[in-house]
Amino acid sequence: MPEAIIIGSGPAGSISAWELARAGWTVTVLERGRNLRPGFGERPSAELGTLYSSDELKGARQFGFPHPLLEPITGRTRAEAEAGTARSVQGLHIQLGSAVGGTALHYNAKFPRFWQQDFHTLSALGPQAGAQVADWPIGYADLAPFYDEVEQHIGVQGDITRLPARTAEQTPGRRQYPMPPNPTGYAARLLAAGAERVGYTPYPYPAAVNSTGFDGRPACNSCGLCSGFGCPINARGDALVSYLNPAVISGRVRVIERALVTRIETRADGGRATGVRYLDAEGREQRLAVEKILLAASPISTARLLLLSASAAHPRGLGNRSDQVGRNLMFHYFTLGGAFFERDVQSLRAQSTTVEVDDLVGPFSGPAIQALGVPWIKGGLVQVGSGLPILAEAFFYAGLGIPHGSAHKQAMRASLARRRIAGIQFVGEDLPQAGNRVDLDPERRDWRGLPVARVTWSPHAHERAAAQYTAPLLEAWLLATPGAVGAVVTPGPLLGDAPQNTAHHAGTARMGEDPQTSVCDALGRLHDCPNVHVVDASSFPTFPGFNPTLTILANAQRIARAIAQQGA
Amino acid sequence: MDPTRTTSATRRQLLQLALATPALAACGRSTAPPGGEAAGATALPRHLPAPLRATLEAVVERLIPGDSDPGAAAAQAARAIDALLGAFSVEPPFLFAGAPFSDRAGAARNDFARFLTPDPYEQLGWRLRIEGSQGRPEREFNGPVTGLQTIYREGLERLEARAAAEYGQSYPALPAPVQDQLLNDGADAAIAALLDVAFPATLEAYYGPPEYGGNAALVGWDFTAYPGDVQPRGWSDEQVVNADNPGPFDALLPPSYHDPARRSAAPHRPLTGRHAGGMPLPPASPPAQAPSMELLAGVIAAAGGSLRALRRLLGSDHA
Numbered sequence: 001m002p003e004a005i006i007i008g009s010g011p012a013g014s015i016s017a018w019e020l021a022r023a024g025w026t027v028t029v030l031e032r033g034r035n036l037r038p039g040f041g042e043r044p045s046a047e048l049g050t051l052y053s054s055d056e057l058k059g060a061r062q063f064g065f066p067h068p069l070l071e072p073i074t075g076r077t078r079a080e081a082e083a084g085t086a087r088s089v090q091g092l093h094i095q096l097g098s099a100v101g102g103t104a105l106h107y108n109a110k111f112p113r114f115w116q117q118d119f120h121t122l123s124a125l126g127p128q129a130g131a132q133v134a135d136w137p138i139g140y141a142d143l144a145p146f147y148d149e150v151e152q153h154i155g156v157q158g159d160i161t162r163l164p165a166r167t168a169e170q171t172p173g174r175r176q177y178p179m180p181p182n183p184t185g186y187a188a189r190l191l192a193a194g195a196e197r198v199g200y201t202p203y204p205y206p207a208a209v210n211s212t213g214f215d216g217r218p219a220c221n222s223c224g225l226c227s228g229f230g231c232p233i234n235a236r237g238d239a240l241v242s243y244l245n246p247a248v249i250s251g252r253v254r255v256i257e258r259a260l261v262t263r264i265e266t267r268a269d270g271g272r273a274t275g276v277r278y279l280d281a282e283g284r285e286q287r288l289a290v291e292k293i294l295l296a297a298s299p300i301s302t303a304r305l306l307l308l309s310a311s312a313a314h315p316r317g318l319g320n321r322s323d324q325v326g327r328n329l330m331f332h333y334f335t336l337g338g339a340f341f342e343r344d345v346q347s348l349r350a351q352s353t354t355v356e357v358d359d360l361v362g363p364f365s366g367p368a369i370q371a372l373g374v375p376w377i378k379g380g381l382v383q384v385g386s387g388l389p390i391l392a393e394a395f396f397y398a399g400l401g402i403p404h405g406s407a408h409k410q411a412m413r414a415s416l417a418r419r420r421i422a423g424i425q426f427v428g429e430d431l432p433q434a435g436n437r438v439d440l441d442p443e444r445r446d447w448r449g450l451p452v453a454r455v456t457w458s459p460h461a462h463e464r465a466a467a468q469y470t471a472p473l474l475e476a477w478l479l480a481t482p483g484a485v486g487a488v489v490t491p492g493p494l495l496g497d498a499p500q501n502t503a504h505h506a507g508t509a510r511m512g513e514d515p516q517t518s519v520c521d522a523l524g525r526l527h528d529c530p531n532v533h534v535v536d537a538s539s540f541p542t543f544p545g546f547n548p549t550l551t552i553l554a555n556a557q558r559i560a561r562a563i564a565q566q567g568a
Numbered sequence: 569m570d571p572t573r574t575t576s577a578t579r580r581q582l583l584q585l586a587l588a589t590p591a592l593a594a595c596g597r598s599t600a601p602p603g604g605e606a607a608g609a610t611a612l613p614r615h616l617p618a619p620l621r622a623t624l625e626a627v628v629e630r631l632i633p634g635d636s637d638p639g640a641a642a643a644q645a646a647r648a649i650d651a652l653l654g655a656f657s658v659e660p661p662f663l664f665a666g667a668p669f670s671d672r673a674g675a676a677r678n679d680f681a682r683f684l685t686p687d688p689y690e691q692l693g694w695r696l697r698i699e700g701s702q703g704r705p706e707r708e709f710n711g712p713v714t715g716l717q718t719i720y721r722e723g724l725e726r727l728e729a730r731a732a733a734e735y736g737q738s739y740p741a742l743p744a745p746v747q748d749q750l751l752n753d754g755a756d757a758a759i760a761a762l763l764d765v766a767f768p769a770t771l772e773a774y775y776g777p778p779e780y781g782g783n784a785a786l787v788g789w790d791f792t793a794y795p796g797d798v799q800p801r802g803w804s805d806e807q808v809v810n811a812d813n814p815g816p817f818d819a820l821l822p823p824s825y826h827d828p829a830r831r832s833a834a835p836h837r838p839l840t841g842r843h844a845g846g847m848p849l850p851p852a853s854p855p856a857q858a859p860s861m862e863l864l865a866g867v868i869a870a871a872g873g874s875l876r877a878l879r880r881l882l883g884s885d886h887a
Contacts, residue, residue: 034687051684053667054797057776062869063664067693069713092870093881108862159825183808184824193821204825211826221802228865232668232799258689281688336858343813343849344793350808352861354825390794392864394771398875399867399882400855404631404767405748412775412792413637414852417859419793425860445709447692482817490857495883501866 001026004292005276007261010102011549012536012556013296014239019557021252023564028288030259030278033098036064037240040100041248045241046216052230056391059228064099064106068092070447077497078435078458087454090444094455094499096298100255101240103503108227108352109208109236110547111156112381113147115170116140118544125363125376131431131460132328134541137513137522144173146554154237155214157181158206167358182211182220185350187422188385192355194481202384205356208237225389226352260448263309264293266529270313273532279448293532299329302538303438303508304453319526324519325509326439328432330543332504333463333492335426337474339484344419347387355384360426360470372465378429379470380545386423393418426470429545431460438508459493467491504548509538524559535559612647612781613662615654621646623724626740630747631770637791640774648773648782653717655698660685663694665779674801680779716765723762764875
């Protein structure tokens with residue numbers, strides 16, 4: 001039977017392994033992190049244990065993440081790069097998790113679809129100076145059946161009868177979600193009332209969180225500690241419980257933990273990959289020969305591995321003939337907002353963000369936008385009704401500069417940022433730019449001696465304009481919220497040029513038809529080495545303002561099925 | 569909808585989770601105190617010599633002072649920090665509390681108290697953080713790293729040396745304003761380095777789970793009315809959808825999107841804590857930024873216990 005190696009066990013790698021195994025393939029998944037779900041590969045997902053809990057200190061101690069001293073990423077802004085600064089930050093900033101199952105172990109499980117309009121932004125809206133806006137080589141219709149399949153399989157709660165008209169029109173081809181919405185948090189209901197007052201249409205946020213029993217796993221009980229926490233009661237669908245664990249139990253998939261892939265090897269002429277080299281948990285070099293390689297390490301690590309795989313045939317890195325590998329790195333930016341109240345509005349007491357608003361997705365154009373210096377802007381969805389746990393609150397005040405001693409304790413007592421706030425997050429689209437990129441740091445190494453990834457990134461004028469345009473709209477909404485006595489809005493791109501600490505990453509190996517301007521084709525095949533497929537969000541040509549995991553899963557399943565069915 | 573659906577974790581499902589977890593997770597004796605009770609104190613690892621522990625206790629009390637509510641000394645924050653410094657003197661190392669539940673919200677057993685066994689990768693990373701690189705080549709791939717043990721020891725020794733030289737007393741014996749003056753001397757590199765890590769560590773110890781040795785008698789969760797970890801009980805639908813203290817506009821709010829016929833997931837549990845119920849909250853000015861749980865979790869992890877890094881990441885320190 002055919003064999004494949006998958007590099008990375010997050011959502012893209014897990015669903016690819018599941019899909020290939022279903023078609024009879026034998027799959028080896030190499031994962032640099034460790035397993036955090038006792039019983040993995042041995043027991044059904046409903047019976048897995050977890051090393052996660054509602055323990056904030058474990059998160060602060062980077063549990064489930066690369067260690068910042070052992071596997072740092074370095075970073076700098078575009079202006080710093082132009083001034084010759086090699087790096088201004090080093091450590092865990094903008095890093096994703098590393099564990100069997102990937103960052104989805106502790107994600108928020110928000111599951112919106114991208115919209116039809118998102119797949120042909122260049123054709124519909126035109127270019128922007130200094131950005132590499134592009135159409136996708138696929139359309140919404142290519143993903144729609146996979147969106148549906150993933151929603152039904154992983155278990156998404158929501159209600160399609162409540163979708164706003166434009167959302168429904170932009171995301172056709174739906175069945176009702178397999179589970180109804182969870183209870184809406186009180187703080188989210190307050191904000192939903194405010195949204196309606198300013199003419200917006202709030203609706204239940206689709207989420208891969210059980211609102212009823214599903215697949216043998218229990219319903220969520222609204223503890224509120226979702227993002228950054230593994231679900232202690234196994235109520236969240238994710239890469240591991242929904243795909244990877246069943247795939248391993250099928251007997252056709254094995255996962256090697258703490259396996260750090262160091263390079264992809266090719267024939268002497270570079271035209272085909274022959275296998276991978278990796279360092280195992282003991283640091284011994286291992287080699288696996290294989291005919292098919294799927295790259296699913298997430299955008300920064302996928303680009304790093306392609307660059308580390310430089311050879312005589314691929315002197316600038318595997319798949320990098322056109323010098324596009326690592327470029328067009330995109331991070332969603334966030335405009336954070338909060339309405340303040342005189343009393344406790346219990347914003348943490350609900351599944352993390354139960355309401356969505358799509359009225360600021362855009363695109364927006366016209367004189368008001370042109371006055372901001374760009375021809376058009378695209379925004380994104382708004383997550384409605386979030387809260388903070390207590391250690392995050394304490395660190396937030398300290399990080400804002402509130403000094404230690406009585407001042408900090410008084411801030412905790414007044415608790416404006418936890419008990420008296422109802423929060424929103426606007427998720428903004430980040431345009432691809434050639435200069436926003438991953439390369440190999442010329443000096444810094446990881447604990448195995450390999451060059452670490454260096455991220456050079458700053459927002460485009462589009463993001464600043466979009467943040468500037470939407471911030472007053474968000475503030476008006478917050479102030480229209482019943483009982484609100486004040487509001488604050490923090491537009492990320494207007495605060496500075498460094499990336500925010502987001503887990504939404506895309507780009508670095510964009511898909512397209514032209515090998516001169518893209519790294520891989522519509523099936524993720526490297527133009528220069530077609531038995532290597534990029535199946536993660538690295539291949540996204542643009543990054544619409546929606547939580548990306550559903551689209552990562554659907555796109556990876558689309559590619560994996562083509563590999564299995566057509567031998568692509 | 570499926571009429572047989574369950575609306576909360578069934579007893580059987582929770583039992584499966586509880587049985588599945590410790591088998592692989594916690595193969596070592598418990599080293600943590602149960603539920604923050606002082607009885608567990610002797611099981612915590614120690615690192616600093618007694619006199620410097622006394623200095624550390626005075627320091628944490630300046631960082632979160634006692635007022636109408638207990639300060640960090642009473643919360644045993646110094647004990648928790650010292651336990652992290654001595655993390656590798658016990659087995660399993662005192663780094664990550666166990667899972668999935670404490671016994672504070674309906675579980676019969678406190679899993680937090682059975683610490684996890686870190687794998688060799690995690691142990692190397694945390695040895696590097698706590699012990700420093702100590703000139704070992706395998707730890708100096710990016711140059712030397714000063715460990716937390718050294719930062720605390722040098723900072724605390726400097727405080728004592730200056731207390732003796734400038735005031736002729738030990739640091740804990742000095743009046744609080746004088747302690748503050750020494751502790752806030754940013755020009756003294758050893759003291760500044762101490763403060764950089766000690767303030768975040770004190771916050772962790774005071775407001776974090778008590779199994780790490782701090783938050784004694786849950787003082788950090790009391791005056792803040794924080795419910796703590798609420799699993800496996802969670803919140804009932806009624807508790808999620810409605811406010812404990814109804815607001816004047818509640819009748820006008822859009823209803824919850826969930827099916828009201830859905831059985832309540834958990835029995836109602838009154839809030840505890842001294843500011844629970846109808847207690848008014850003190851006035852305060854809104855912060856200059858809005859917080860977000862998702863982004864803050866990343867910021868806190870990226871700051872790695874450094875106040876300077878935290879402030880740089882949140883934009884309040886551009887140095």
